[in-house]
Amino acid sequence: DYLTKPFHxxxxxxxxxxxxxxxxxxxxxxxxxxxxxxxxxxRQCVCLNGADVDLTAAEFRLLRYFMLHPGQVLSKGHLAEHLYDGETERDSNVIEVHVHHLRRKLGNQLIRTVRGIGYGIDQPAP
Structure with a gap:
């Protein structure tokens, strides 16, 4: 096992x-x-309803972070810091682009937008 730079x-x-x-x-x-x-x-893979979904490394890390923090609203700045460890401009729209790609691959309902605050996924029902 190994991590590639940059990593959080x-x-x-x-x-x-x-x-x-x-x-x-x-x-x-x-x-x-x-x-x-x-x-x-x-295995570094994602399955949606039993079918494999191809994600980039950044999309995988972002989705994993969302899934580790269900029910929480995560700001774009916080997500960018996690994903790139300070290597990207905070005003950049890179997080919006990754979220757009995740929604395109996984469906629009998974990741919710909280206007002016950030993004999150809902906590699974017990």
Whole structure:
């Protein structure tokens, strides 16, 4: 396993957690699920209703971050900081572009916009 630069410290922590789970025989817990969507951190792939969806590395990291923070509204600045670790301008529309691409690939209903604040995905029903 490895991380490519740039990476965020949260990604390193997630990778370490995945390695520890694997070492303890709990590798099957490296999947996140919400609304018919399954994100497999080990295989670095996403399935929507059983079908694989091709995502770029940035789209995968952004989707994973959304899925790790369900029910929260995340600002564009916060998302850009996580995704690029300060390498992009905060006023840039790069996050909007990635969200647009994710919506095109996964459907418009998954990621919601909170006008003037940011983006988020809803918490799955219990």
């Amino acid at each position: 410290p949260d990604e390193l922590a997630l990778l370490i957690q995945a390695l520890l789970r694997r070492a303890h025989g709990l590798a099957n817990q490296s999947q996140l699920e919400a609304a018919g969507l399954r994100l497999d951190e080990q």
